[in-house]
Every structure is written in structure tokens, then in C-alpha cells.
Amino acid sequence: MSTSSDLDVSFAGDDLVLRLASLAYLARFSVVSRVHTRSDLRLYFSWCTERELTPLAVTPTEVEHYSLWMRETRHFKPATIARRLAVVAGFYRTCVIDGxxxxxxxxxxRRPRVSNESPTLGLSHLQFEALLVASRDSDNPTDFALVAMLGLLGLRISEACRCDVTDLGEEHGHRVLHALGKGSKIALIPLPPAVGRAMDRAVDGRVQGRYC
Structure with a gap:
């Protein structure tokens, strides 16, 4: 359920129509996606305000200038520019749909071309082994559970941090984790014994609460 803080669009200023349009657009996103979308929309509205532009009355040329400003003044990477422009385009598309x-x-x-290949490098086998050892020796048992969930189950950090102790269960004789994934879809993930032990250690007999 959305809360007023989730949909805070104070950056829309005193323009009531713009504020309501922003609320309608942000309400279409999940809580996690909404945080990033709201930030991107805030940047665009701030840019418009500094130039005394009304977001609901801009021209395509002015949106092009926004893209140019991100590239030449803020020196954003192509992927960042493409994402922020996609948010702006999505906002205006919603305004058209809503009349x-x-x-x-x-x-x-125009949006910058972005390669489909991710430039992000993962840890090597030895680096991950060292991370596992360090987290296992930590005084905080949730450290090892978190590293195991990220590195051995392949969860995103947001997915791992949302896991509750009640999400651990059993299906057909196998221990599983019910994880809330992208698009608010529940994924049933079988637990390797090492991960199960790490999570049991983090739970430490609790019947409710987050793993980390």
C-alpha cells in the first residue's frame, strides 16, 4: 500500500495539477522502483524550475536541452541519461493517457545508446571465498547469512534485506526460501545446506523479524 511519504512530490512546487500528475505517475510503480523514479523526476522538475519552465508546457526542444545538460554539464553516463529520460518520457506518456x-x-x-553488456565485474572465486571466510568469522551472524544469500542464492541486496524469518519453509522435503523478487513476484528458492545453516544461525531461535 502506498503512503503519502512514498508519493511525496513536494518538488512539484505549488502547481496542483503538476503535483497530482506526478502522484498519478509514481503510484504506478512498486515501492522500490518508486524511490529511484521520484529522484529522477525531482531532478527534471528542478531543472525546469531553474529555467523558469513549466513541465506541463515544455517543448520537445527543451527536453532535448535537458538531455544535453545531463551530458555536457552534469557529465552523466549514457546509461544514467537514458534512464532519466525514460522516466521523463514515462511521466509525459502518463499525462497523455490521463488526458x-x-x-x-x-x-x-533521442536517448543515448547503451550497450547490453554490463561493465560491472563480479568477484573472482578467490575474492568471494575470502568474503565468505571474513563474514563467517564476524561477530554478527547476519553478516554471513547476507553474504551467503547474495553470493550463493543470487539475491539482489533489496531482495535479501526484505526476507523475514517466516519466509523460510519446506517444500517436498527440501528447505526453501520464499523471496519477494522483481515485480513483487514470489520466488521459491531451494536452500543449499551451507546457506540454510547460515540463516539458522542468524535467526537464532527468533520467530519474527528480518534476517539482516
Whole structure:
């Protein structure tokens, strides 16, 4: 359920129509996605305010200038620019759907090409082994459980941190973890014995609460 803080759009200023349009757009996202989307939308509205532009009355050329500003003034990477432009385009597309605008000023704005190959490098086998050993020796048992969930189960950090002790169960004789994944979908993940032991150590007899 969305709360007023989740949908806070104070960055929309005193324009009530713009504020309501922003609320309608942000309400379409899950809680996790909404945080990043709200931040990207805030940056765009701030840029408009500094130039005395009204977001609901901008031209395609002005949206192009926003893209240029991100590239040449803020020196954002292509992937960041593409994401922020996608948020702006999504906002205007929602405004068209809701009948606030006839056409989206961002519809034909060019976005930088982004490679499908991720530049992010993972840990080597030896590095991950060292991380496992260090977390196992930690005074905080949740450290080892978190590293095991990330490295051995392949969970995202947000997914691991949302796991509750009640999410641990058993299916067909196997221990499993019910993890809330992307798109609010529940994934049933079989637990290797080492991960199960790490999570049991972190639970330490508790019947409720998060693992980390």
C-alpha cells in the first residue's frame, strides 16, 4: 500500500495539477522502483524550475536541452541519461493517457545508446571465498547469512534485506526460501545446506523479524 511519504512530490512546487500528475505517475510503480523514479523526476522538475519552465508546457526542444545538460554539464553516463529520460518520457506518456496533454514532448527525444553488456565485474572465486571466510568469522551472524544469500542464492541486496524469518519453509522435503523478487513476484528458492545453516544461525531461535 502506498503512503503519502512514498508519493511525496513536494518538488512539484505549488502547481496542483503538476503535483497530482506526478502522484498519478509514481503510484504506478512498486515501492522500490518508486524511490529511484521520484529522484529522477525531482531532478527534471528542478531543472525546469531553474529555467523558469513549466513541465506541463515544455517543448520537445527543451527536453532535448535537458538531455544535453545531463551530458555536457552534469557529465552523466549514457546509461544514467537514458534512464532519466525514460522516466521523463514515462511521466509525459502518463499525462497523455490521463488526458492532461494531447502529445508528449518527450516522445521523439533521442536517448543515448547503451550497450547490453554490463561493465560491472563480479568477484573472482578467490575474492568471494575470502568474503565468505571474513563474514563467517564476524561477530554478527547476519553478516554471513547476507553474504551467503547474495553470493550463493543470487539475491539482489533489496531482495535479501526484505526476507523475514517466516519466509523460510519446506517444500517436498527440501528447505526453501520464499523471496519477494522483481515485480513483487514470489520466488521459491531451494536452500543449499551451507546457506540454510547460515540463516539458522542468524535467526537464532527468533520467530519474527528480518534476517539482516
Amino acid at each position: 492532461l496533454l494531447e502529445h508528449s514532448p518527450a516522445e521523439y527525444v
